[in-house]
Amino acid sequence: MAKLTTKSIFINGLWSENPVFRQILGICSALAVTNLMVNTLIMGLSLIFVTSLSNVSVSLLRTITPGRIRMMVQTLIIASYVIVVDILLKAYLPDISEALGPYVGLIITNCIIMGRCEGFARNNPPWPSFLDGLASGSGYAIVLLTVAFFREILGFGTVFGMQIMPDDFVKWTVMVTPAGAFFMLGSVIWLVRSFGPKEKEEKAKA
């Protein structure tokens, strides 16, 4: 196995093993919150927070967790961090907390986090695990923001709530509906898979 440098961890998380494109994980919440970019940004940040910290916790406890109950332990660790996020959002961003509704709680069952805990943090020391969580979480957040960008600009004519398209722009109502989310994510995955891994370097920076 190649040496795990900071750079390689980030390239893996953001591009070559991007949780949404490559592994098709965690798209439940990916679609529900992407009609507005603000909601998506908050969701992405929450996810980065939960993934990186639960990776650290799992990694710290990796030597003393009995193998048979490790899934349960991981789920409880993740759930604890999600509760922290939920309370923080309720306290400081009540509007967005309202808009995200149950999807904050659904971060628990987001397979990305479980996947990273199981696949990486369980066998690695805390610092690389933290970076891995950060990278995977960011990879997820970037895809979400891309989908949200197109849905918001086509569906509402705005970006982050600011009017971008001209006034006579005809809004694509379909983009606001759930069907739009499926189309958009399907197309994004199609596009990304059309470009092979050869473009991995410059895409990872972008």
Next chain:
Amino acid sequence: METGLTAYIIFFAAIFTNNILLTNFLGLCSFLAISREVKPAIGLGMAVTFVLTCTSGINYIVYYYILEPFNLVHFRFIIFIVVIAAFVQLVEMVIERVSPLLYVILGVFLPLITVNCAILGVSLFMIIRNYTFLQSVAYGAGGGLGWTLAIVSMGAIRERLKNAAIPKPLEGPGITLIIAGLMAMAFIGFTGMIQIQ
């Protein structure tokens, strides 16, 4: 409880107009993974419907009779997931003893269900929407049936798709998502029938 929104209406709305998969995106991970053929899709759908109906009832009781009186509502995420995991484990053991045939059909899917976001999602939705006990169970059952309907139809479509010429990068998840989008649009057609929320 509002008079217009009986458990009966919620049940049908959860199947058609407010399909948890196509309008709320719940349970997408297993939807994409298991929908390659009809047969496993039916098995998973049955397992999800059963677990969903029971856990929405159990979680309702746990939330309103244990968490609320003791002021522990912030811990609902942990409690719900533990209830779901414990219930699934229990069902697996009971089925294995009582009906080996059913175990063969449903057994492999049961462990998958714990991490299916549909189950947790329905429990969270029922709290947010202030459903009564009967409404919650109806929502759970209807949600499960709606989910089954979606995954079985997708399984049938994908069986046919094997013969279609799809661009290579679009194969697998890409085309599945786009078909799901078309299905979601078709389900919008039901909207005039019943409206909740």
